[in-house]
Amino acid sequence: MAAGFFVSCAAQDLVLPPPVKTGGKPLMEALNDRQTTREFSDKELDSQTLSDLLWAAYGFNRDDKRVVPSANNKQEFTVYVVMKSGIYVYDAKENTLIQKKSGDFRTSTGKQDFVAVAPVNLVFVADMNLMQSKETANADCGYISQNVYLYCASAGLGTVVRGWFDADEVRKALELGENQEPILTQTVGYKK
Numbered sequence: 001m002a003a004g005f006f007v008s009c010a011a012q013d014l015v016l017p018p019p020v021k022t023g024g025k026p027l028m029e030a031l032n033d034r035q036t037t038r039e040f041s042d043k044e045l046d047s048q049t050l051s052d053l054l055w056a057a058y059g060f061n062r063d064d065k066r067v068v069p070s071a072n073n074k075q076e077f078t079v080y081v082v083m084k085s086g087i088y089v090y091d092a093k094e095n096t097l098i099q100k101k102s103g104d105f106r107t108s109t110g111k112q113d114f115v116a117v118a119p120v121n122l123v124f125v126a127d128m129n130l131m132q133s134k135e136t137a138n139a140d141c142g143y144i145s146q147n148v149y150l151y152c153a154s155a156g157l158g159t160v161v162r163g164w165f166d167a168d169e170v171r172k173a174l175e176l177g178e179n180q181e182p183i184l185t186q187t188v189g190y191k192k
Contacts, residue, residue, distance in 0.1 A: 037191050126183050170185070
């Protein structure tokens with residue numbers, strides 16, 4: 001990672017710059033450009049792009065409300081960010097990535113070859129104690145994933161949402177509790 005890429009808050013945690021909430025493509029253009037990518041460059045995302053991506057995925061746009069809806073406002077998801085440098089949890093209130101583990105665990109997030117090449121793999125994990133059903137969690141996860149697609153279309157990035165992963169391997173790598181369920185994974189990076 002290049003020097004100055006992130007400002008450290010703790011030795012392993014990564015403080016992101018404030019997300020830029022203006023600009024980008026108009027919505028109709030982003031919808032038109034939305035597509036799935038399965039070939040990625042290994043070029044890392046800069047800290048501003050990562051901050052903007054995560055805010056679009058699951059940030060707060062009001063004091064206690066997210067950029068995506070959730071059933072009964074349960075906000076049951078945790079977004080894990082798996083990069084070459086480690087596994088992180090996105091803390092939207094602090095706009096910080098809290099490191100859970102160091103090391104490259106990208107291959108744990110899916111069975112496709114590109115997960116090891118792309119710089120970012122997101123894992124959307126639901127706290128099933130907060131949900132009435134897995135179906136509701138699935139719907140809420142879809143909102144997050146679609147926001148990632150639209151941000152990527154607007155920012156010139158590639159992305160693919162993936163359900164093809166070994167849930168037990170993901171649970172082990174992320175050290176999830178028994179009530180935490182990985183619903184989807186999503187790869188993000190520059191198109192090859």
